[in-house]
Amino acid sequence: MSKRRRFKQTQSLEVRLAAKAEHLREKAKEAPSGTERETLLCKARQFEEGLHMSEWLRTPGLQ
Incomplete structure (x- = not known):
């Protein structure tokens, strides 16, 4: 049985989603x-939607 490799994330999910979306937009410009x-722009929009959803889920009204 193989062990799962676990990673400790150093950045928050929102930061990682925003960075990936920005990277894809820059790549799409080129x-x-x-x-x-x-396809690149569509993926960037998906990452941005994930970012917005994550922020929405963290709002105090939903907790």
């Missing part, structure tokens, strides 16, 4: 127009 650029 990509030529077409499906690759649209």
Whole structure:
């Protein structure tokens, strides 16, 4: 039986999601127009939606 590898995250989820979204947007700027650029932008939007959802779930009214 193999052991699970565990990682201690040094940054919060929100910081990591925002950084990944920004990285994908920068990569999309460099990509030529077409499906690759649209895929990168779609993934960036998904990360941003995850960021917004995480922030929404952390609001005091929901706790």
